[in-house]
Amino acid sequence: MELLTLERRPDGVALITLANGKVNALSTELLGEIRAAATELTNDPAGAVVITGGDRLFAAGADISQFGGPDEAATIGAAFHDALDAVAAIPRFVIAAVSGYALGGGCELALACDYRIASEKAVFGQPEILLGIIPGGGGTQRLARTVGASRAKEMCLTGRQVRSDEALRIGLADEVVSPEDLIERALGLAAEVARGALSAQAICKRVIDDGLDGPLADGLGLERDAFVEVFHTADARTGVASFLEHGPGKATFTGT
Numbered sequence: 433m434e435l436l437t438l439e440r441r442p443d444g445v446a447l448i449t450l451a452n453g454k455v456n457a458l459s460t461e462l463l464g465e466i467r468a469a470a471t472e473l474t475n476d477p478a479g480a481v482v483i484t485g486g487d488r489l490f491a492a493g494a495d496i497s498q499f500g501g502p503d504e505a506a507t508i509g510a511a512f513h514d515a516l517d518a519v520a521a522i523p524r525f526v527i528a529a530v531s532g533y534a535l536g537g538g539c540e541l542a543l544a545c546d547y548r549i550a551s552e553k554a555v556f557g558q559p560e561i562l563l564g565i566i567p568g569g570g571g572t573q574r575l576a577r578t579v580g581a582s583r584a585k586e587m588c589l590t591g592r593q594v595r596s597d598e599a600l601r602i603g604l605a606d607e608v609v610s611p612e613d614l615i616e617r618a619l620g621l622a623a624e625v626a627r628g629a630l631s632a633q634a635i636c637k638r639v640i641d642d643g644l645d646g647p648l649a650d651g652l653g654l655e656r657d658a659f660v661e662v663f664h665t666a667d668a669r670t671g672v673a674s675f676l677e678h679g680p681g682k683a684t685f686t687g688t
């Protein structure tokens with residue numbers, strides 16, 4: 433990897449830090465590395481994942497210098513979807529730590545994560561319309577599912593920037609913290625989650641995501657099956673036995 437780093441920390445957290453020039457432009461090369469890192473974290477999962485663009489900004493979107501006509505758009509769009517679908521498919525809790533601009537593909541990358549912690553200085557937006565184009569990395573779909581169709585349309589059709597306080601209010605950011613506390617909070621939450629019942633977490637994340645793709649009745653069917661599936665895990669036996677013996681919150685899980 434040349435345009436990002438993937439650090440596996442002793443506490444079970446994997447930290448992906450984008451490192452592509454001034455604005456972390458999401459070139460097809462960087463998207464390929466994001467896909468590779470996400471695939472590695474699916475095949476050999478850490479306990480939880482944090483994705484950051486560093487302490488200045490998250491990412492300013494697609495690398496506009498790679499744009500051309502429809503042929504280039506097909507290549508760039510495929511690279512975005514492959515990379516961001518791979519991030520969304522990581523079977524662990526994935527947190528975006530957003531320090532500054534998360535625009536266009538940067539906002540879409542944050543949306544492909546499970547949870548967004550924003551610095552007070554964070555700015556989100558889908559400014560593609562200002563280039564005469566539309567979001568191509570899942571923004572029309574994941575943003576609408578996160579903030580609702582009307583707000584997503586307003587954001588995507590005006591291209592305006594959304595600051596952290598508004599992002600929190602509309603559910604685009606899940607937490608807002610001071611810039612100094614951002615990475616510590618993201619890593620701290622990830623470490624807490626990484627100590628949990630990881631197999632059950634993976635099942636729970638899958639059922640929430642898959643359930644949201646379809647009608648409620650189908651989602652409830654998925655949950656009914658998954659509730660049985662989770663009782664096959666060692667952690668379910670450990671967790672229930674620990675509760676009965678020691679009370680709540682005392683179990684030590686193995687993640688299996």
Ligand code: COA
Pocket residue numbers: 454455457492493494495496497533535536537559560563
């Ligand atoms: N792709 C390629 N290069 C980009 C870029 C992008 N998405 N965003 C910024 N850059 C480049 C600029 O061209 C500039 O290059 P230069 O230093 O060689 O002139 C450099 O990054 C810094 O950008 P600049 O605009 O000078 O910095 P800023 O701090 O004033 O503004 C942004 C930062 C992110 C707000 C602004 O650059 C911006 O709006 N970028 C485009 C965001 C966008 O439309 N994304 C969706 C793409 S579909």
